[in-house]
Amino acid sequence: MGYQSNIIVPLYVYPSLGAWSPLEEVVSAYSNIQFTIIINPGNGPGSSILPDANYTRAIVILSSYDNVRLIGYVHTSYAKRNISMICRDIETYAAWPVKSANPDLAVRGIFFDETPQQYDANSFAYLQGLSEFVRGPRGLGSDSYIVHNPGTVPDPRYLPTADSTVVFEETYSTFQDRYGAGLFTENPDTSNARRAVLIHSVPVSVTGSKLQDLIKAVRKVANDIFITHLDTDYYASFGPKWADFVDLMDGKLR
Numbered sequence: 001m002g003y004q005s006n007i008i009v010p011l012y013v014y015p016s017l018g019a020w021s022p023l024e025e026v027v028s029a030y031s032n033i034q035f036t037i038i039i040n041p042g043n044g045p046g047s048s049i050l051p052d053a054n055y056t057r058a059i060v061i062l063s064s065y066d067n068v069r070l071i072g073y074v075h076t077s078y079a080k081r082n083i084s085m086i087c088r089d090i091e092t093y094a095a096w097p098v099k100s101a102n103p104d105l106a107v108r109g110i111f112f113d114e115t116p117q118q119y120d121a122n123s124f125a126y127l128q129g130l131s132e133f134v135r136g137p138r139g140l141g142s143d144s145y146i147v148h149n150p151g152t153v154p155d156p157r158y159l160p161t162a163d164s165t166v167v168f169e170e171t172y173s174t175f176q177d178r179y180g181a182g183l184f185t186e187n188p189d190t191s192n193a194r195r196a197v198l199i200h201s202v203p204v205s206v207t208g209s210k211l212q213d214l215i216k217a218v219r220k221v222a223n224d225i226f227i228t229h230l231d232t233d234y235y236a237s238f239g240p241k242w243a244d245f246v247d248l249m250d251g252k253l254r
Contacts (some may be wrong), residue, residue: 004032005249008147008164008196008224010111010235012040012073015058020237026246027065033250036145036164036224037062038111040073045092049099056105063104071109071145076130078116079123087133094140109145110134112162119155127161147196149225153184164196166223171201171231172214186220196224200234207241212248225249 012021028033041051051059062068072093074086090110097106104240108176112130116123127148134144148162159165167184168175175197177201178184197218206214206229218225229239 004251006034006036006224007246007249008036008038008198008226010038010040010198010226012038012235013237016053017054019237020058020062022242024061026243027062027068030069030246030250033246034068034069035065036071036109036147038073038147039070039107044074044089045072045096049092049097050105056100056102058171060102060104063106069109070107070143071111071147072107073111073113076115076126078114079120079126083126083129086130087138090130091135094138107140108143109140109147109163111147111149111171113149115150115154115158115165117150117152117154119157124161126159127158131161151158152198154214159194162194164194166196166198167222169198172199172203172206173201175199175218179217179221192219192221193223195222196226198224198226200228201231202227202229202241204240207244210242211244214243215248 009023011020011023011097023037026033029080041055045051050056059070062070072089075081076086093107093110097103112127115127131146133139134146135142145164147166148158149166149169150168153167154165168178198209199218202211202214211227214227215225218227227245228234229241230237
């Protein structure tokens with residue numbers, strides 16, 4: 001189905017009992033929103049063949065929703081990390097449903113963190129090779145969803161190697177400065193349909209119509225959006241305006 005809105009969630013929250021409830025509640029309540037959720041058990045899939053019992057339970061629950069796409073976290077150290085180690089992480093994710101004998105313990109793509117911004121032929125080949133591995137026989141399949149995170153607008157030549165690219169991962173005030181200066185329109189080949197924005201440290205005063213205006217501005221830049229009012233550990237819990245943000249993404253508050 002087509003979705004009205006797209007939210008990307010860096011879910012770096014350990015799934016102790018109730019810890020993922022704020023996410024589960026909105027996933028079940030807002031079926032028009034596509035949630036792309038980044039799973040990160042241990043700076044990647046972790047050192048074990050399978051995630052622990054809490055992760056297993058929570059991942060299976062989220063996987064049951066049609067509007068959820070789970071993707072696994074893998075860092076690349078700006079295309080400097082040993083590629084065999086990255087492939088091993090991808091293979092670990094790919095083996096979860098087989099090793100657990102549970103098809104719902106699965107991710108459907110990879111979030112590559114710390115990808116490069118400046119173009120380099122070796123880095124391009126590195127990222128292109130990883131995309132091919134993810135979608136190959138030892139990876140997650142041909143329909144895998146791949147996200148790159150340089151945290152800023154990268155050289156447009158990198159864009160075809162991912163389905164979505166995080167072009168901004170910074171504070172609210174920094175977004176306001178860069179948006180006002182028109183920095184997100186410098187690369188016309190960077191379609192907002194293939195871009196993601198992660199904003200943290202939004203002032204508590206930015207709520208209601210002010211939060212709605214922020215979302216409208218971000219939507220001009222990106223298709224996949226995450227906004228939080230938290231200014232520390234902003235991916236390790238859900239902020240006080242989390243439900244308001246999702247409401248506005250669904251168009252419920254106008």
